[in-house]
Amino acid sequence: MIESFTIKNYMCYREETEFSFVASKKEGKKNSLPPSWYKEIGGKRILRLLICVGLNGSGKSKLFSALKYLRSLAISRPTKTSEKPIYRPFLLDNHSYNEPTELQLTYYIDEVCYKYRLKVSQDRIEEEELIVKESRPSRVYFRTYDSNTDKVQIIYGNCCDLSRNDRHDLEVNTVANSTVLSVFASLNLESQILSSNLLYFEDRISYVKKSDRSLADKLKTDDPDKDALMKKMILRLLKDVNTNICDYEVEDHIISVSEIEASGVHDSLVKALMCQFPSGLPSKTLKFIHLTSEGKQKLDSELESYGTMNIIRLLVVLFDIILGKKSTTIDEIEAGIHTKALEFILKMYLSLAKDCQLIVATHDLQLLNADFLRRDAVRLFNKNRDSGTISVKKPDYIHNTVSFFRTYYRDVASEIDDIINQWTVFEDYEKELFGE
Structure with missing residues (x-):
């Protein structure tokens, strides 16, 4: 299960933006919400459902794209050494396209916490790191690129269970455009810790495709x-x-x-x-x-x-x-489904979910009024019109003591409401179309 996902300089995400799946430990005094919303691992409540809401173009789909992008880089080895990695930086300023994209995923495999980090430029994989996050974090490996020698260097940590010969084979086969995990997948090497992490990216992270x-x-x-x-x-x-x-x-x-x-x-x-x-x-x-x-x-x-x-x-x-015990993204989950039916289905999912996660984007705002909803499982997306950057807000309360529907419109959709309420705006459309 995913604990957090951090994005920096990827498409509409210019600044470092963290998506945390950790639920609050605070509960209301009345009608405490059922624990089916989360699984407790290592003293943390990891949410099984995350609901993303925001106007069109506010970055919800790009969050899903970033997770898919990280998975692809981690497990897919390029066919040619000269092939450049896919690079999708923020493009609405004069400097971000010269800086690397940075992605970081913190996740659990059999209740052991790992942190996987990538830094990608338009030319190569600049850095890659896998860490076991215990009371004292321990490195599995740290991969970097030496521009002077035009070679990849891998520093192995105490947690790495590769033999000396396998470590050498892995390093000499890892080139500038490939990750350590993707190269490991193509070689006949033995490592329980690398195998389990590779399998996690291959089988436990997925996305629904049309x-x-x-x-x-x-x-x-x-x-x-x-x-x-x-x-x-x-x-x-x-x-x-x-x-x-x-x-x-x-x-x-x-x-x-x-x-x-x-x-x-x-x-x-x-x-x-x-x-x-x-x-x-x-x-x-x-x-x-x-x-x-x-x-x-x-x-x-x-x-x-x-x-x-x-x-x-x-x-x-x-x-x-x-x-399959997967962490999966679904965009526009409500398509064609009535709000009440969707509420029922999501409740059913939560009652059956064990070691899995669902990350959904929706425009069905009536879900925000559902009495079973944990407010700290909602992420409010907003786009800055001047800079084109995305901000994401996590509500700081759990229960429906405040009208979440009204809060959303006040924080996110107020500008749209102001325009909708001005009939002169629509008269201008008429003039543009008919020239009157």
């Missing part, structure tokens, strides 16, 4: 036991949020070459598909079964409502997070 596999593929996999458990949970929740869906089926079928050609696919792609699937392209069809007063009716998934399909997609993601 281009993910179709829902039918996710509901019928090669693991029938997992599929059965998924169906049980999905159907129960669909019933609880007041749909009449009582079952679903995933049917396998084959798309013939003639069907592919008729759909307008380019000839070169048709030939490639014919080579790979000479008998036709395997496909799946998802159908939902509705229980009505006249019995059961089967509908193709394409005929289901946008909201219902997004609820199911979200459930599939959440169960994967929970079972």
